[in-house]
Amino acid sequence: MPWDCGIDGCGETFDDVEPAIVHQATEHERRECKVCGTIVPDGYLSIRHVFTEHSRAEYVRAYSASSEDVREREELLEEIESVADMEQIATELSR
Numbered sequence: 001m002p003w004d005c006g007i008d009g010c011g012e013t014f015d016d017v018e019p020a021i022v023h024q025a026t027e028h029e030r031r032e033c034k035v036c037g038t039i040v041p042d043g044y045l046s047i048r049h050v051f052t053e054h055s056r057a058e059y060v061r062a063y064s065a066s067s068e069d070v071r072e073r074e075e076l077l078e079e080i081e082s083v084a085d086m087e088q089i090a091t092e093l094s095r
Contacts, residue, residue: 007042017084021045022092034062044080047073 003020005012007028014020024043031042035054040046050059056070063069 005043017080018088018092021080021084021089025093035059044076047077051077 003014003017005014005020005023005028007024010028012020012023014023021044025041025045028042030039031046032039033046033050033053035050035058038049038053040049050063051073054062059065060067060070
């Protein structure tokens, strides 16, 4: 299954999810979390940060998100985490 980078219309396509996440973290600007102010990579890692470090209510308030926005991001996290090799991603990002 191909993975597309959805950041700002980038559209770069990858055969596996791991290079897609590394691309997002290294080729796109980092973003400030609107909940805590931490600077995080854009894309999957940004979503993962906000959904693991903060409550859904904090996310909704900080990002003016709807319940549909929350569901969409939770589904994306679940899909990625079911196939991603997080150790491989961490190794690539630590280089």
